[in-house]
Amino acid sequence: MRKLIPAPAPLPSDAATRHSAPHDSAVAHVTGRAIYVDDLPAHARMGYLAVGLSPHAHARLDGLTLDAVRQSPGVIDVITAADIPGRNEVGAVYPGDPLLAERELRYAGQPVFAVVATDLVSARRAVDKAVIHATPLPASLDAVEAIAQGLTVLPVHHHERATPLDRGSAMKNNTQTREAPGEAPAASHCVSGTLSIGGQEHFYLEGQIAQAEALDDDGIRILTSSQHPSEVQKLVAEVLDRPLHSIVAEVRRMGGGFGGKESQAAALGAMAALAAARNHCTVRFRLPRRDDMLMTGKRHPFETHYEVTTDDRGILRDTTISLIGNCGHSPDLSEGVVDRAMFHADNAYYLGNARVTGHRAMTHTASNTAFRGFGGPQGMMPIEAAMDDIARRLGLDPLDVRKRNLYTDQKDETHYGQRLDQHLIGPLIDQLEKQSDYRHRRQAITAFNQENPIIKRGLALTPVKFGISFTAQHLNQAGALLAIYTDGSVLINHGGTEMGQGLHTKVCQIVARVFDIPLGRVRISATRTDKVPNTSPTAASSGADLNGMAARDAALTLRARLLDLAAEQYRQPRDSLTFSDGQLIADGWSMPWEALIQAAYLKRVPLSATGFYSTPTIHYDKTTGKGHPFFYYAYGAAVSEVEIDTLTGEHRLRRVDILHDVGDSLNPAIDRGQIEGGFIQGAGWLTTEELKWDDKGTLLTTGPATYKIPAYSDTPPVFNVALLEGHPCSQATIYRSKAVGEPPFMLALSVWSALRDALSSLTNYTTSPALDVPATPERILLAVEAIKSASTPAACPEGADHG
Amino acid sequence: MLSFTLNDHPVQCKSPAPETSALTLLRTTLGQCGTKEGCASGDCGACTITITSPEAPGRYKSVNACILPAHQLAGCHVTTVEGLAKETQLHPVQQAMVEHHASQCGFCTPGIVMSLYALYENRQEVDMVDDSHLDHRIEQALSGNLCRCTGYRPIRDAARAVMTTPSGPRPAQDKAPVPPAVSTARDYLLPTSLSDLHACLARHPDAPLVAGGTDLMVEANARLRTFDTLIDLTRLPELKQIMPLQEGWYIGGGVTFEALLPLAEKHYPALAELLYRLGSRQIREQATVGGNIANASPIGDTPPIWLALNAELILDGLSGERRLPLDEFFTGYRTTVLGAGNYIKALILPSLARHQALWVWKLSKRRDDDISAVLMAASATVTGDRLDHVRIAFGGMAATPARAPALEQVLEGHRLTAARLAMARQALAEEFTPLDDVRASSTYRRIAAGNLIERLYWHLNAVPGHKELTHA
Numbered sequence A: 001m002r003k004l005i006p007a008p009a010p011l012p013s014d015a016a017t018r019h020s021a022p023h024d025s026a027v028a029h030v031t032g033r034a035i036y037v038d039d040l041p042a043h044a045r046m047g048y049l050a051v052g053l054s055p056h057a058h059a060r061l062d063g064l065t066l067d068a069v070r071q072s073p074g075v076i077d078v079i080t081a082a083d084i085p086g087r088n089e090v091g092a093v094y095p096g097d098p099l100l101a102e103r104e105l106r107y108a109g110q111p112v113f114a115v116v117a118t119d120l121v122s123a124r125r126a127v128d129k130a131v132i133h134a135t136p137l138p139a140s141l142d143a144v145e146a147i148a149q150g151l152t153v154l155p156v157h158h159h160e161r162a163t164p165l166d167r168g169s170a171m172k173n174n175t176q177t178r179e180a181p182g183e184a185p186a187a188s189h190c191v192s193g194t195l196s197i198g199g200q201e202h203f204y205l206e207g208q209i210a211q212a213e214a215l216d217d218d219g220i221r222i223l224t225s226s227q228h229p230s231e232v233q234k235l236v237a238e239v240l241d242r243p244l245h246s247i248v249a250e251v252r253r254m255g256g257g258f259g260g261k262e263s264q265a266a267a268l269g270a271m272a273a274l275a276a277a278r279n280h281c282t283v284r285f286r287l288p289r290r291d292d293m294l295m296t297g298k299r300h301p302f303e304t305h306y307e308v309t310t311d312d313r314g315i316l317r318d319t320t321i322s323l324i325g326n327c328g329h330s331p332d333l334s335e336g337v338v339d340r341a342m343f344h345a346d347n348a349y350y351l352g353n354a355r356v357t358g359h360r361a362m363t364h365t366a367s368n369t370a371f372r373g374f375g376g377p378q379g380m381m382p383i384e385a386a387m388d389d390i391a392r393r394l395g396l397d398p399l400d401v402r403k404r405n406l407y408t409d410q411k412d413e414t415h416y417g418q419r420l421d422q423h424l425i426g427p428l429i430d431q432l433e434k435q436s437d438y439r440h441r442r443q444a445i446t447a448f449n450q451e452n453p454i455i456k457r458g459l460a461l462t463p464v465k466f467g468i469s470f471t472a473q474h475l476n477q478a479g480a481l482l483a484i485y486t487d488g489s490v491l492i493n494h495g496g497t498e499m500g501q502g503l504h505t506k507v508c509q510i511v512a513r514v515f516d517i518p519l520g521r522v523r524i525s526a527t528r529t530d531k532v533p534n535t536s537p538t539a540a541s542s543g544a545d546l547n548g549m550a551a552r553d554a555a556l557t558l559r560a561r562l563l564d565l566a567a568e569q570y571r572q573p574r575d576s577l578t579f580s581d582g583q584l585i586a587d588g589w590s591m592p593w594e595a596l597i598q599a600a601y602l603k604r605v606p607l608s609a610t611g612f613y614s615t616p617t618i619h620y621d622k623t624t625g626k627g628h629p630f631f632y633y634a635y636g637a638a639v640s641e642v643e644i645d646t647l648t649g650e651h652r653l654r655r656v657d658i659l660h661d662v663g664d665s666l667n668p669a670i671d672r673g674q675i676e677g678g679f680i681q682g683a684g685w686l687t688t689e690e691l692k693w694d695d696k697g698t699l700l701t702t703g704p705a706t707y708k709i710p711a712y713s714d715t716p717p718v719f720n721v722a723l724l725e726g727h728p729c730s731q732a733t734i735y736r737s738k739a740v741g742e743p744p745f746m747l748a749l750s751v752w753s754a755l756r757d758a759l760s761s762l763t764n765y766t767t768s769p770a771l772d773v774p775a776t777p778e779r780i781l782l783a784v785e786a787i788k789s790a791s792t793p794a795a796c797p798e799g800a801d802h803g
Numbered sequence B: 001m002l003s004f005t006l007n008d009h010p011v012q013c014k015s016p017a018p019e020t021s022a023l024t025l026l027r028t029t030l031g032q033c034g035t036k037e038g039c040a041s042g043d044c045g046a047c048t049i050t051i052t053s054p055e056a057p058g059r060y061k062s063v064n065a066c067i068l069p070a071h072q073l074a075g076c077h078v079t080t081v082e083g084l085a086k087e088t089q090l091h092p093v094q095q096a097m098v099e100h101h102a103s104q105c106g107f108c109t110p111g112i113v114m115s116l117y118a119l120y121e122n123r124q125e126v127d128m129v130d131d132s133h134l135d136h137r138i139e140q141a142l143s144g145n146l147c148r149c150t151g152y153r154p155i156r157d158a159a160r161a162v163m164t165t166p167s168g169p170r171p172a173q174d175k176a177p178v179p180p181a182v183s184t185a186r187d188y189l190l191p192t193s194l195s196d197l198h199a200c201l202a203r204h205p206d207a208p209l210v211a212g213g214t215d216l217m218v219e220a221n222a223r224l225r226t227f228d229t230l231i232d233l234t235r236l237p238e239l240k241q242i243m244p245l246q247e248g249w250y251i252g253g254g255v256t257f258e259a260l261l262p263l264a265e266k267h268y269p270a271l272a273e274l275l276y277r278l279g280s281r282q283i284r285e286q287a288t289v290g291g292n293i294a295n296a297s298p299i300g301d302t303p304p305i306w307l308a309l310n311a312e313l314i315l316d317g318l319s320g321e322r323r324l325p326l327d328e329f330f331t332g333y334r335t336t337v338l339g340a341g342n343y344i345k346a347l348i349l350p351s352l353a354r355h356q357a358l359w360v361w362k363l364s365k366r367r368d369d370d371i372s373a374v375l376m377a378a379s380a381t382v383t384g385d386r387l388d389h390v391r392i393a394f395g396g397m398a399a400t401p402a403r404a405p406a407l408e409q410v411l412e413g414h415r416l417t418a419a420r421l422a423m424a425r426q427a428l429a430e431e432f433t434p435l436d437d438v439r440a441s442s443t444y445r446r447i448a449a450g451n452l453i454e455r456l457y458w459h460l461n462a463v464p465g466h467k468e469l470t471h472a
C-alpha cells in the first residue's frame, strides 16, 4: 500500500477479564447475527437437494423407477450411483460407505438417489415419487448374534496382562479361583454381569448441511457444517475425480457437532458438490431432522460382559471384560471407537490380571460413529457396574470399593502398558468427597429410604480418567496461519473448527497472550482448507491442544521477528524487551503495539507466519496391545444424588457436585461450560435418550417428539462445578492446560450408579440390581418389579462366594 | 395479501399457501434468518418468536414459528431475535446471556433469547419484588427450548439475573401502529364471527379447521401436506370465552391452555399441575382445548381429565348446535362423532363439589415437553375415607381416552384399603390392553397404571413420608 492506515489508539487493557472471555461469537449468537450454512443468502440459480432413503435394512437393489421424480415440478436433476464420475465411496478410514447405494441396500435410511430442485419442498416431494425395486435379504439386527455368526466390520482385538490362564472357562462354572503367582491364598469373591448400553443420537440443534458452489475455474467451494473440512475436501475430490487443490472446504461455525459431524458430514458435502458440478450452480443440501436421524450414524450401542474377582477388601485381582460395539453396517470410525472403549475399560482402576476384548459387530443399521467420549463412556461402564456389585457383595460403601481400587504410584500401569505420570485421582476424590459432604448425605439418604416406602434416594461418586490424543497417531498434528495487519489487528486461522466448544475463543486468547495484547485486537476467521491444509478433525478433545499449539508456534515466530526488529531499530537489548499489556517495553522505554507493527511493515518484516505442532511421545502397537497411546490423562469425579418413584419408575436428579481437572485452565468460563454441558448430555444418554427400531430394523425415534434429550427442567437444582486448582498438566501442553471436550461426559456415570444405589436400597443394599441404559422410567420400574418379585433376597448377580 | 408488523416495521407480503409456516415466511420469503429451524415439529424451540395479537396488545406470546400458520400473523406485532437490540445496545436479556456464557454453538440461542424476552416483557412489577416463584416462571418460560450444548445452568443463571433486575424506564410505546388484520386469502379463511364461520363452513364443508395448529401443522410439515382451504378458528371471540355457569364453567373451544391456566390454578390445582407439563410454553400459547379433544389422540392429556370431571361438549356447525357428554364423543382410534362442517364450540366443565377431589398423574419419559405414556385422571368425593362418585379415566391405555368403569365400580362407595387396592388392580388389568409403542411397552403401561391406583392409595391413607417425587 502507498500510505499506511493511521495507527489506531491502543485498546483499553483487558488483562483482568481476558481469562474468562466470552465466546467470540456470543454477541452474534444472542442477536441472531451468527450465520450458519442454511442462513446464507440464496444464490440466483440455486438448487436444493434431497435424498431418497432405503426402506430396507438389507436388500438387493434391483432398480429404480425415477420417471415420476424427474417430471415432478421444480426438479432440476436426479442423481444415482451411476452418475458419480469418481469413486462412489465416502468412508472415513475403511471403504464401505457408498455415497449412493449400488446393488445392495445395507440399512434403512441409506441414501439411494438424490434430487435437485428449485426449492427443498419440491425436492422432497419429488423424492416421494420414486419406486425403489429391491429384494429383501436377511438382516443382521442384533450385535450379540452378529458376533456369534462372525459378522464383524473389523477383527477382534485384545488387551491382556499377566498370568496367562484360561480365566474365561475357570470363571464360567465358578468352581475355582486363581491367585496370581506368589500371592498368599486369600478369600476371593467373584462377581459378573452383563450390561446392555444404548446408543445416542447427537441431536446437534443444527442438522447436517452443506452447500457447494461450482467456481468458474473448475473448482468447487463447499460451505459445510463439518468437524473435518479436510476430509470433506478429500472425499469431494475422490467422488468428482479432481485434484485436492481444486476443492476448498470452509467452516465458519457449526450449530453443534459432538462427533456427529466428524465423518458424517462428508457425505453431504460430496453429494452437494456432485450436484453443483453437474449443474454448474450452487446446491444446498440440508437434511430435515427425520432424514438426519435415519441416515447418519450415532453413538455405538454396546453389549458388555464382565467377570471380576476380588479379595475380601474388594480389591480387584482378575478382570475380564468383553465389549461388543454395534458398529452398524460399515467400519466408519469403529476401529478407534472400540479401541478407545478398551483403553477405558479400567476407567480409573487398577484391574489386576486383565483381559479386555473388543468386538466390532456388523448390523444392518446406520454406521455408528464418533460421539463425545468415542467409546470411552461405554468402555467404562462394566467396571463401574462391577464396583457397585462388589460393594453390595461385601457390604461396603461403593465409594470405598472405588477408592481402594484406584491407580496409585505403586499400581500405576494400565492394562495396555501405559504408566500414569500424575496421581491426581485419589486426592481429587478425597477433596470432592469432603466438598460434597458425601458421608453425611449417605447417612441421611439411608435414613430417608428407611422412612419412605415409595420414594427412594440414591447417591454415587464415580471417577473419570480419560486419555487424551487421537488413537490414530498421524492425526495428532495441526497447523495455523497468522497475519498481522498494519493497524495492529491480528487475524489467526487454524485447522480446528468451531462447534460451540469455544475453540476459536481459546485460540484467540493464546495469540493475545503471546503478544500480550487485548483480545479485541485478535480475530479469527472461518476454517478453510486453502488457508491451512491437511488438517485433522476437530475431535478427540484435542482441538485446543493441537491448534492452540500451532497458533502459538506461529505467534512465537512473529514475536521473535518483532523483537529482532525492535532490538535493532531502537537499540534496546533484546533480552530486556517484553510485550506487556499492549506495549512493547524495555527498561524505561515502551512503544505501543500498533506503532511497532507499522514500523515493522515499513522495515519490510514479514507479518505473516505459519505454525505447526505434532504431539510427542505417543505410540501404540496393535499386535501386542501395548503402548503409550495417550499424551496425558484428564481426571474428574462427580457425585450425583437421585430420587426414584418405585411406583412409576420416574426419577429426578436432585444434586450434582463435580470436581474436574483441566490442568491450568485456558478459559475457566468455557471449561465450566464444557463440563456442565458434557455432564447433562451424558445424563441424557443414560436416562431419557432411547433409540428404538422396529423389528425390521427401521429407526422409529426419528425426531425430538419421540427422542428425548434433556430439557431445561432436567438440570439439577443444585449443580456445583469446580475446577481442580493447582495441578498444571504434567506434559508440555499449551500453557499446561488439559483437554475438556469429552472427559466430563463420563462424569454422568454417577447418575446411573446413583439410580442403581436407589434400587439397591429396596433390598437394604444387599443386592446390586442390573440396570441397562438408558435407564428410562420403564427400565427402572421393571427393575423394581424384578426386585419385588424375587421371592428370596437374591445374592449378587450370578456369582458365588469362594472362601 | 398478508400484513403484520415485524420488529416495528410494517410488512406486506403476497398471501402464502395455507400450510405455510411463519418460519418459512420469515426465513425464505422475508430473508430473516435469525430464527432457526431445529426440528420443524414444535419440539426444540429454536424457532421461537413472540407475537402480540390485536386482542391483547400488551401481552407477548412466545410461539414456535415452525408450526404457526403464517396467516395467523395477520395484524400482529411480531418480534424476532433480530428486533431486540437497538443498534449496538443489547436487550437486557441478550446482555445477561452474554455475561453468563449462556451460548455455546448458538443455534438454540435465538429461541432461548425470545422465550426469555417474552417472560421479561410480560413480567409485572410484583414479580420483581416477590421472586419466590421466579424459578418456576423461568422453567415454564423455557420448557420448550432445547439446548444440546450448555446443560442449561448458565441459561438459568442469566435468566435469574435479568428477571430480578428492574428494567429501566421502558420506551413508552415504541411500537409502530398495527396494520389492520387483513388476510385477503381465498384459501385461508379467518372468520371473525360465528355467522362468518358458519358461512365458511357452508361454503367449504370439507375444509379442515385449524386452531393452534400444534397438531395440524406438525402433520403438514412432516408429510408435506397441502390444503386447498383452511378455516382458522383463532379470530373468533366466542370461542375464546371463559364464563362461569351455574354448574361450572363454560370454556370456549378456542381457549388456549395458557389462557386456561389461571382458572385451573384457582379451581382445579391438579389440572394446573398437568398443564404446566402439557407440551411447553410455546405449545400452550397456541394449543387449544377444542383441538386437544377434536384431535382424538389416545394420548391427548386433557380428555381423560374432562372425562373424570364428567364434562360435556357443545358442538355447533352445519348439523346445528347440540350438547353431548364427552363420554359419547370418541368413537374409535382417532375418530369422533363430529361430522364435517362442525366444530367444538365449548366445553362445559362442572365445578368440583364439596369434598370432591381430582387427581391427575402424567407419566412420560422426560418430565417436561413429552407426550404421556400413561395419564390417569381420577375424581371422587371423599367423605371420611369413603369414595363416592368415582370417575377414573386413562390416556395411553386404549385406542381412545377412556374411562375404566369396572375399576370405578370396585372403588365406588368403599374405602381404598390394601385389599380394595388389590381388587382395583385386578379390575384395571382386565379392563385394558394398553398400547405398545416408542414411548413405552404395554407391560410398562399396565404395571404403571396399576401403580397409579396405588399412588392414590398412599394419598388417601395419609402415611408419613414422601408420596411423590420432589420437584425443586
Ligand SMILES: Cc1cc2nc3c(=O)[nH]c(=O)nc-3n(C[C@H](O)[C@H](O)[C@H](O)COP(=O)(O)OP(=O)(O)OC[C@H]3O[C@@H](n4cnc5c(N)ncnc54)[C@H](O)[C@@H]3O)c2cc1C
Residues within 6 Å of the ligand: B041, B042, B043, B067, B208, B209, B210, B211, B212, B213, B214, B215, B216, B217, B218, B233, B253, B254, B277, B278, B279, B280, B283, B286, B287, B288, B289, B290, B291, B292, B293, B294, B295, B299, B300, B301, B302, B342, B343, B344, B345, B369, B370, B371, B372
Ligand atoms: C411439541 C408438542 C408437544 C405437545 N405436547 C402435548 C402434550 O403434552 N399433551 C397433549 O395432550 N398434547 C400435546 N401436543 C398436541 C397438541 O398440542 C394438542 O393436542 C393441542 O391441544 C391441539 O390443539 P390445536 O388448537 O393446536 O389443534 P390444531 O392443530 O389446530 O387442530 C388439531 C385438530 O383438531 C381440529 N380442531 C381444532 N380445533 C377444533 C374445534 N374447536 N372444533 C373442532 N375441531 C377442531 C383440527 O381440525 C385438527 O384436526 C403437543 C404438540 C406438540 C407439537
Ligand code: FES
Residues within 6 Å of the ligand: B036, B037, B038, B039, B040, B041, B042, B043, B044, B045, B046, B047, B048, B064, B065, B066, B067
Ligand atoms: S424448529 Fe424446533 S420447535 Fe420449531
Ligand code: FES
Residues within 6 Å of the ligand: A205, A255, A256, A500, B102, B103, B104, B105, B106, B107, B108, B109, B146, B147, B148, B149, B150
Ligand atoms: S448452545 Fe448449542 S444448542 Fe444451545
